Amino acid sequence: MLDIKITPAQALKPQPDPDKLVFGKTFTDHMFLMNYDAGQGWHDPRVVPYGPLPFELSCMVFHYAQEIFEGMKAYRAPGGQVQLFRPYENAQRLNSSCRRLCIPEIPEDDFVQAVKAVVGADRTWVPHKVGASLYIRPFIIATDNGLGVHASHSYLFAVICCPVGAYYPEGINPVKIYVEDQDVRSVRGGTGFTKCGGNYAASIRAGERAEGQGFSQVLWLDGVHRKYIEEVGSMNVMFKIGSAVITPELTGSVLPGITRKSCLELIRSWGIPAEERLISAQELFDAARTGALEEAWGTGTAAVVSPIGLLAQGEEKVTVNGGSIGPLTQRLYDTLTGIQWGTQPDPYGWVEPVE
Ligand SMILES: *Cc1c(COP(=O)(O)O)cnc(C)c1O
Numbered sequence: 001m002l003d004i005k006i007t008p009a010q011a012l013k014p015q016p017d018p019d020k021l022v023f024g025k026t027f028t029d030h031m032f033l034m035n036y037d038a039g040q041g042w043h044d045p046r047v048v049p050y051g052p053l054p055f056e057l058s059c060m061v062f063h064y065a066q067e068i069f070e071g072m073k074a075y076r077a078p079g080g081q082v083q084l085f086r087p088y089e090n091a092q093r094l095n096s097s098c099r100r101l102c103i104p105e106i107p108e109d110d111f112v113q114a115v116k117a118v119v120g121a122d123r124t125w126v127p128h129k130v131g132a133s134l135y136i137r138p139f140i141i142a143t144d145n146g147l148g149v150h151a152s153h154s155y156l157f158a159v160i161c162c163p164v165g166a167y168y169p170e171g172i173n174p175v176k177i178y179v180e181d182q183d184v185r186s187v188r189g190g191t192g193f194t195k196c197g198g199n200y201a202a203s204i205r206a207g208e209r210a211e212g213q214g215f216s217q218v219l220w221l222d223g224v225h226r227k228y229i230e231e232v233g234s235m236n237v238m239f240k241i242g243s244a245v246i247t248p249e250l251t252g253s254v255l256p257g258i259t260r261k262s263c264l265e266l267i268r269s270w271g272i273p274a275e276e277r278l279i280s281a282q283e284l285f286d287a288a289r290t291g292a293l294e295e296a297w298g299t300g301t302a303a304v305v306s307p308i309g310l311l312a313q314g315e316e317k318v319t320v321n322g323g324s325i326g327p328l329t330q331r332l333y334d335t336l337t338g339i340q341w342g343t344q345p346d347p348y349g350w351v352e353p354v355e
Pocket residue numbers: 071195231233234235236255256257258259260299300301302
């Protein structure tokens with residue numbers, strides 16, 4: 001149990017119009033901070049007013065990117081209560097990222113307590129509007145000053161929050177995806193399975209190129225064979241081919257999404273076979289040509305599920321389900337959002353209240 005010191009903000013900020021929320025631009029009144037120093041461990045857990053912090057420019061994180069993060073949301077249920085979705089999964093994944101990046105782990109209960117402390121302090125910021133939520137960004141940065149390459153001896157764990165609007169204010173529109181054939185996001189043995197900033201730095205160029213050509217995201221191929229599908233942009237990916245759902249297996253270069261895991265659990269509980277295995281772009285495009293590819297969608301905390309309406313590789317383009325959302329994609333979306341926003345029962349115990 002952390003002994004969290006709370007310093008309330010003196011003046012509260014005006015809250016943005018819930019209809020005009022821009023992702024990641026407005027932050028709440030408070031933030032959670034906790035420091036780590038070698039020999040002392042994690043110490044000084046605190047909730048303080050949101051604001052800037054001074055860092056020397058020799059601070060390690062600026063140079064060698066020893067940094068990891070999480071992404072999760074707080075939801076407003078119809079009765080007004082605020083709730084999280086599977087926060088212990090985020091705690092476990094944070095620690096898995098920590099181990100790969102040589103960052104000291106945070107006990108799972110402490111992580112969840114920290115998230116609840118800041119969300120609790122800023123609970124009025126959790127939007128009441130259907131589909132809107134409070135996005136939570138926990139992260140750890142290396143804070144030693146100096147340019148020597150080694151694991152830092154000091155770290156900062158922070159949790160900041162921003163209200164976000166509905167991902168689909170105009171209804172769910174399937175996205176266009178481009179199969180990336182030049183850049184790779186990660187390779188086995190690298191950091192693909194972690195949520196680290198460096199993965200994103202490596203992915204920006206392909207994303208920009210795809211956007212310039214009218215696609216919303218890229219579909220990454222594996223870095224060795226340039227053949228097997230890994231994931232799409234910042235989402236995992238699933239395909240309904242014939243009667244089964246197929247999703248790339250977690251080989252080490254794919255991010256183990258919590259939405260992915262939840263979708264697989266739902267799909268299997270509905271009696272639909274779900275395979276986690278290697279799937280090549282060739283197999284996917286062949287299935288599209290024969291009509292066996294019925295649905296395709298991405299999964300992630302931000303969008304929940306995002307139907308894919310068009311896939312392009314080089315000059316070739318295939319449409320999925322006539323470019324509209326398919327029945328299984330819709331069922332997953334309705335079930336997950338129903339559980340998250342508390343409009344449907346939660347038989348799996350996925351929801352965690354913020355008291
Ligand atoms: C966070 C993330 C996902 C989705 O994970 P969720 O836990 O479902 O939000 C997928 N791919 C990448 C690269 C990510 O960073």
